Amino acid sequence: MTVLLLTKSYSYEQDFINKLNVLGYEVLCSKQLFLDLLNVEKKEFDGEFDFFDKVILSETISDQEAVICVDRLKTVSCTLIRKTIVDLNEELRKKWQKKGMSILISQTLNFEELREQLSASDQTEQKGKPTLSKEKVLFLEHFDYCLTKQEYRVFRLLKQSLGKCISRTDMCFYVWETTPSRSKESRLSGIVKSLKRKMKEQGLDETQLQTSWGKGYCLKKIASKETSFI
Numbered sequence: 001m002t003v004l005l006l007t008k009s010y011s012y013e014q015d016f017i018n019k020l021n022v023l024g025y026e027v028l029c030s031k032q033l034f035l036d037l038l039n040v041e042k043k044e045f046d047g048e049f050d051f052f053d054k055v056i057l058s059e060t061i062s063d064q065e066a067v068i069c070v071d072r073l074k075t076v077s078c079t080l081i082r083k084t085i086v087d088l089n090e091e092l093r094k095k096w097q098k099k100g101m102s103i104l105i106s107q108t109l110n111f112e113e114l115r116e117q118l119s120a121s122d123q124t125e126q127k128g129k130p131t132l133s134k135e136k137v138l139f140l141e142h143f144d145y146c147l148t149k150q151e152y153r154v155f156r157l158l159k160q161s162l163g164k165c166i167s168r169t170d171m172c173f174y175v176w177e178t179t180p181s182r183s184k185e186s187r188l189s190g191i192v193k194s195l196k197r198k199m200k201e202q203g204l205d206e207t208q209l210q211t212s213w214g215k216g217y218c219l220k221k222i223a224s225k226e227t228s229f230i
Contacts, residue, residue, distance in 0.1 A: 001122060002160055003027045004049065004078075006034040006069065007058035010173055016083070017177070023115055028052075028157060028174050032167045032216075034061065037069045049076040052160060054121070056081040059107075070100045079121045081105060143202050150175055151198070154191050158209065158219035167216040192217055 003025045007013050013029050020027050049055060055078050057066045066082060073080055081103045082096055093104055105117055144152055153175050157166060172180035172188055192209065199206040208220040 001025050001053045003054045003056060004033065004052040005029045005056045005058060006037070006061065007031060008034070008060040009058075010179065012060055013058060019111060019114060021177075023118065025054075025118075026156075028160070028170065030167075030170045032170055033164075034065075034069070037072050038065060049073060049078060052076075052078050054079045054081055054118070056083055056105075059083050059085050067099060074100050079103060083107075143198075143204065146198050146202060147195070150187075151191055151195055154188070155195055155219075158217065159222065162219055162221065165212050165215045165218040169216075171216065 001024065003020055005013060005017065005020075005027055007029060008031055010029055010031065017027050017029060055073060055076070057069055057080070061069070070080060079102045080100055082101045082105075084104065084106045087106045087108050088096070088104055096104055103117060103121060105114060109117065144155070147155060154171065157171060157174055168185050168188060169180050172184045175188070175191075176184055178184075192211065196206040196209050199209065205223040208223055210218050210220060212218060
């Protein structure tokens with residue numbers, strides 16, 4: 001299961017991310033995607049969040065900003081979750097649910113309560129998710145075996161965010177789960193370069209993995225030299 005955590009602060013979310021990791025979720029914590037949601041047209045996000053199982057709006061995001069995000073994410077096939085500091089009363093919970101929030105979680109939840117609330121939606125989330133044919137899945141699994149652990153994490157994130165530019169900061173935080181540094185950004189450049197080389201060796205179109213200077217990296221689509229997979 002993959003989770004996109006939209007927030008204004010990476011450091012604030014560390015404990016929560018650790019809990020999600022223990023529960024088996026892969027987490028992308030992003031400030032840039034949150035800002036993008038606020039500042040671009042809704043139609044530009046069609047399909048780009050569908051590869052995440054859950055999107056969580058942090059309590060660092062104001063209610064007004066959260067309403068805008070929910071409105072722009074209503075068409076995506078993932079569970080929308082609002083995270084709060086305190087548990088909301090029944091009236092407020094109903095208001096958020098009417099706006100499109102599937103689940104509301106707070107800091108007052110203990111570990112077991114958090115586990116049960118999140119797992120309740122796990123059984124139905126995969127319905128309607130983008131799928132590939134068996135042959136294409138096997139092809140991509142074979143490619144995954146050619147990758148190092150860090151290359152695999154980067155490629156997985158790019159696949160989940162297909163067509164969307166992921167900032168170097170967000171990607172570093174996802175891969176190393178710590179504050180980005182110049183050395184890590186340099187290492188990331190090496191990983192992307194290695195990925196493009198391996199894509200070419202395995203018959204994938206490496207030109208679809210693009211660097212956007214000042215913005216980050218983007219995988220436009222996954223395609224062999226002959227046909228598009230995604």
